[in-house]
Structures are given as structure tokens and as C-alpha cells.
Amino acid sequence: xxxxxxxxxxxxxxxxxxxxxxxxxxxxxxxxxxxxxxxxxxxxxxxxxxxxxxxxxxxxxxxxxxxxxxxxxxxxxxxxxxxxxxxxxxxxxxxxxxxxxxxxxxxxxxxxxxxxxxxxxxxxxxxxxxxxxxxxxxxxxxxxxxxxxxxxxxxxxxxxxxxxxxxxxxxxxxxxx
Numbered sequence: 001x002x003x004x005x006x007x008x009x010x011x012x013x014x015x016x017x018x019x020x021x022x023x024x025x026x027x028x029x030x031x032x033x034x035x036x037x038x039x040x041x042x043x044x045x046x047x048x049x050x051x052x053x054x055x056x057x058x059x060x061x062x063x064x065x066x067x068x069x070x071x072x073x074x075x076x077x078x079x080x081x082x083x084x085x086x087x088x089x090x091x092x093x094x095x096x097x098x099x100x101x102x103x104x105x106x107x108x109x110x111x112x113x114x115x116x117x118x119x120x121x122x123x124x125x126x127x128x129x130x131x132x133x134x135x136x137x138x139x140x141x142x143x144x145x146x147x148x149x150x151x152x153x154x155x156x157x158x159x160x161x162x163x164x165x166x167x168x169x170x171x172x173x174x175x176x177x
Contacts, residue, residue: 026125046150059102104164
């Protein structure tokens with residue numbers, strides 16, 4: 001796949017509550033996301049986050065996206081844990097996504113979709129706080145797993161997020177292409 005445009009920069013939150021549960025959003029794939037290398041399921045779970053505005057830092061990006069997608073505005077943003085590049089077709093256009101995953105924590109437990117954009121409203125199906133044990137059980141289940149969760153290495157990211165909370169973290173983010 002050879003995208004003709006610059007990478008689509010995004011930041012995502014490994015958002016933890018006081019009990020070290022991570023917030024995930026259930027998304028319905030309406031066919032706008034395809035991957036020529038693997039099947040994209042009709043439904044999957046993702047961390048909150050999304051596209052960066054021009055000039056926006058990853059932390060600003062995470063704060064804005066978490067507020068828009070969950071209604072949660074009281075959060076502490078920590079270090080960047082992971083940087084990955086993923087190539088997908090977005091509405092039929094080959095697109096390179098550059099995703100930065102940052103640790104974030106909140107005391108708020110209620111997630112609302114009151115601020116999401118119409119395109120998100122069409123595909124967001126719900127949200128849920130997941131324990132590390134639930135994520136591990138899902139990842140350990142036979143393929144196909146009961147729930148598809150992106151990124152596939154979320155268990156490792158959550159462990160790293162818990163380990164470096166409230167500050168600290170790796171000197172450089174983990175990278176994957």
C-alpha cells in the first residue's frame with residue numbers, strides 16, 4: 001500500500017481509573033476501514049483518541065479527544081508509551097496512521113458520548129472499563145477471541161501504564177512499524 005498523503009497523526013489514551021481499569025470504546029465498522037493484509041471485524045474495541053489538529057502536541061491531542069469521545073475532562077496525562085505506524089484503507093483511500101499511545105488517569109468513571117462528532121455517533125456503540133484480568137483472559141482465549149481489541153498488544157501497554165503511573169515511564173516510547 002502506498003499512501004500519497006502525509007501520515008494521519010493521532011494520539012490515543014491508555015486511560016486508567018483509580019482501580020487500574022482501562023476505558024475502551026466499542027466501534028462498529030461500517031466498511032470505512034479495511035486492511036488488505038487482515039480482515040477488519042464488524043465490531044471492535046479501541047482506546048479513546050483520534051486525529052491531531054494542526055500544531056497540536058500529543059498531550060493536547062489526547063486531552064481534546066478524550067473530552068470529545070468520553071466527556072471526561074479531569075485527567076492527568078503521563079508519558080508516551082508506544083508509537084506505532086499502521087497502514088489501512090480509510091474510506092477507500094490508502095492511509096498511514098501514526099499513533100502515539102499516552103498514559104492517562106482519571107477519577108471520573110462515567111463515560112458519555114454527548115460531545116462526539118456525527119461520524120463517531122454513527123459507529124460508536126458503547127464503552128466499558130476493563131480490568132487487566134479481563135483483557136488478559138480475552139487475549140488468552142482461543143482465536144477468534146471473544147472480543148477484538150485494538151491494538152492487539154493492549155495487555156502489555158496497560159501493564160506498562162500501571163507500572164509508570166502517575167509519572168515516569170520509558171525514556172523513549174516503544175516503536176513499531
